[in-house]
Amino acid sequence: MTSTVRFLRVELGYGCHGAGTFEIPEKDAPVVIAGPNGSGKTTLVEALVRTLFGFDRRQPADRDCLAARVPWSGDRCRAEVEIRGGDGRRWRVRREFDDGHVRVVSLDDGSTWAGDGNPASANQEALEYRRRLAGIFGLAEIEHYESTACVAQGRLLDTRLREELLQIEAGGYGNVDEARARVAKAHEALTSRPIDGAGRGKTKPRRLESADSEIARLRSRLASADAVLGWRAPLEQEVDAARARVEELDLAIGRLEAALAPLNGRRALESKIQVLVERQGVVQASRNRVERASRQLAEIEDAVAVPLGERYPADFLERLGRLEWLWTRQAALRADRDRLNAAPREADIPPVWIAPAVAAVLAAIGAVAAVGMGSAMPAMVGAALAIVVGTALLLHRGKRARRREEALSRKQVVYGELDRIGEDLSREMDGIPRASTLSPATLDERRRAFEAQRRAAEKIDAARQALEEELLDAARTLDAAPPTDGTLQDLAALRAAQCAAAQEEIRTALARAHVEVENLAAVHLPDGVDATPEAVEAALAERRKERRAAEQRARAAETRLLQEGTGHESPVAIRDELVLLEAQRAAIEREVLVHEAAHALIRDAYQEFREHDRDRLLSAVSRSLVDLTGGRIGPIEAPGSLAEATVGVSGRQVELRSPPLSYGEFHAALFGIRLGASDFHARSGIRPPMIVDEPFAYLDLERARDLWRLLCAVARERQVFVVTQETLTLDALGVVPDIVLPALSGSALPAGTSPSGPAP
Amino acid sequence: MIRLLHLADVHLGASMSSFGDAADARRRRLLEAFRELPEAARADDVHAVLVAGDLFDRPEPGAEEKAAVAETFARLIRDGRPVFVVPGNHDSATLHRHPYSEPLGGARVFLGPVFERQSTETAGGPLHVYGLSYDMAREDAPLDSYARADLPGFHVALLHGSAEFSPHWRIGRNALRLPLAALSALACDYVALGDYHGFRPPERFGGASGAPACYPGSFAALDLTETGPRGWVVVELEDGSLPRVRHRPSSVPPLQDLGTVDVGGAAHNEAVVDRVAERVDPGALPVARLVGVPDVAVDAELVSRRLAERFGFARIEDASTFHASARLDRIAEDDTVAGHVVRLGRRRIAQAPDQGAAAIAERALRVALHALGVT
Structure with missing residues (x-):
């Protein structure tokens, strides 16, 4: 199903058209806009196009062009077009060129959309606008329009039969390569691996x-x-x-x-x-x-x-010994006693006077003797004798006295000692059994008894001693x-x-x-x-x-x-984090796969499309060429790439350039390609208006007539704008312009008039 | 009768990365909600507070989190409500540094690998809390160490571990495993659990007899899977009766799982947004799965963004089948690249070996059409 897009009206604050409004007739013939050089014809059609597509301020040419389109009146650069869209509805699109803001109003239900209409923008609004534009106009990119239905002045020679024409036919919605590039770019943000599995991935x-x-x-x-x-x-x-x-x-x-x-x-x-x-x-x-x-x-x-x-004292033997001695002593003392008793008595001691007497006697004797002898010797002898005898007597007496004394004292001693001995004996005998019978005669017996007793005593003593020791x-x-x-x-x-x-x-x-x-x-x-x-x-x-x-x-x-x-x-915490991260990674992986699948889908779909439409494009272009040239040129053949297409001329296929084609043939061929590509676009269901700026340039009248016939035939299927300064050609063709633009100093003439006056 | 406030899995300091741009705000909200605990305890007039692990998300939490916990616990204790805490998996006391090496406002923390008992007198009667800090390297069967003291009062076990239905059950010995039979066999009046982030009251543990156990669930949703009630539980224990457990939501906005939302026939994304929004409860954050055949290629990110503008956050999973829409039917009729894309895309969706591949093919079709400027 196809539908035709038609411009219906344009209101401009654009370039030389400071406050112009142009009603565009709906007819099944080309709408002709005529006027001398500089009358603003191109500006007018440019306004139609740019109102829809805008200016890419990234491009210097667009920037310069926009700068040149500021209304001479000094007002804001804006334009508003009314179109009947490919969906059959009437739309008004208004663009403020200063900021690229557009407003799209449905004139059927009043619904409005406004937003960014900048063709360089990639935000949601701009994409939405382009989507809406594609739905209304069939195309969203000016390049696509200008390479097909919109033939700008002097751009006919740029016409080429190329693969992009097929890419354009993506429902009129965009370049397939660009689409794939967008997908690839999004994929590249997700992963460094190549999107189609070929080649090297990115390092980052x-x-x-x-x-x-x-x-x-x-x-x-x-x-x-x-x-x-x-x-x-x-x-x-x-x-x-x-x-x-x-x-x-x-x-x-x-x-x-x-x-x-x-x-x-x-x-x-x-x-x-x-x-x-x-x-x-x-x-x-x-x-x-x-x-x-x-x-x-x-x-x-x-x-x-x-x-x-009967017990003898222990010292019996000593006693015996002493007794024996005592007895012996006693005996001796008794003997002494006896002897002493026999000692001179007192009476036995010459008296003292004896000695002297004797001495005297002797002396006297002596003396007498002496006298008698009449020597002294006898006296001396007598004296000596007296002395000696006296002395001797004295001595004798003394001795006897002494002896008596001695005897007395001895007797005393003896008696004393006897007494002592007696005492001693008693003492010694004390304790001696039968002491009274103890005598020297019984000593041995007693000794033996004592020894026996002593031995017994010794035994007892020993036993006692032993006992004592033990004790x-x-x-x-x-x-x-x-x-x-x-x-x-x-x-x-x-x-x-x-x-x-x-x-x-x-x-x-x-x-x-x-x-x-x-x-x-x-x-x-x-x-x-x-x-x-x-x-x-x-x-x-x-x-x-x-x-x-x-x-x-x-x-x-x-x-x-x-x-x-x-x-x-904590490994548990890390595992929890890992679970989350793996889920996120899985989501990214899914997106990667999605983009790879989308990339492949576009590629494969386009491949399908191309395999079918390449021939159709060639057929459409060939048909256009044949129609345009009356069969003298055509068909187009492209066994290889479209860029190497050849055209049939006089029964042979020649390269699509001049030479070998003549200048006119070449132009006709180029135009045929444009028209063919445009017809090819008709498959999208939306036929945007064809705009041809100065189509009759370089054409003779016959070619011009042929072209005009062709344009009229095209206009039966879509709106066609013909912009020309060739008023003579128009006159020769009997064409009355719909819009006549005067020189800049004048205003637009009503439709059906020409600068030179009413049409014949 | 004694009344206890039982919470777990607060995960203070958690990244909340699933919430994207709203993560920061949500982290702050979590901290604020935690600080409201003393008021909540007062409202329910609880006698003690039990924290069953993962109070912090990391073993070295930030100063702000630690200060908030210390201050909150101190306030609870000043109000006469002792606080008992066991470490969890994320804030394990087995790690080189952990938050329980410093005082936490007077809270009683169990740090040993086997059960210890800490008792306190409360207005509801004597309370004996048995807790432990799981350390696989020192004691891998700590439940065996439980021994009920012969003391009057209420005996409560406080544990951070995974029951059979918990995701951490499959981790192995790194997480404390709590077989239901072993839990049931604990001779205590209540088992206060943490680790599993879903609310699981005693009646959902199975087993008619034995110690009643409960997971209060996470304090707030930490990722987009945690829909449903989040907060803590108030448990009433009375001699001779089963515990009465009531869930209390925290003030952190919950995630509301809207399930599937049919966006069939929606002509633009704003209509999709409206269809989701009309089902969202006040204060909730929507999580939804779009189904149906809309007339627009749903931009899930755009829809999520629009919903986030209204509700603070939203997560939209797009499972709608735009490929079956009337709009694509019209495009498919055209003999254009776009038409070929639609037809080929549909074939690939139909031929996909499984649902996952079909979803990828569906989405690939949308991406391709969007790249071509069709949608």
């Missing part, structure tokens, strides 16, 4: 690659976080194991230490028991010995008991103070009783110690540790050493745990 990562990188980084972080947990667990276990071992060892050490005291106590108890047993033995032995000694003593005493009265020993053993009184046997009994008591105490202590030992036996020791202090000490040392090592291991593991084993990120 795009969103997909960035997402992949981010996912890879997250996975690496996750692996690190998991790895931390992976080897944190063993570290924690190592710490726990080391700490647990330390605790175990502490318990064991505690048990061992707790056991050590009891074990030491046990040892002490055992030692104590040992001591007690030993002591018990000692005490028992001591007791036994005391009792034995006591028994022995008793036995001996019983065996050798001598009546008291002393027992006292030492019992640590008792020696009694001050009592007999040995009493003492022995006392000691025995003390020993018994001590033994009883020992037994009690032993029993208690045994009970304590039994209690100590409940100490719990680790397996393999003997219940001895040495073993426990050794086990303690071993375990303390092990504990130090375990403590070190625990601290080392804790340090490693702190330094390396504790992660900084």
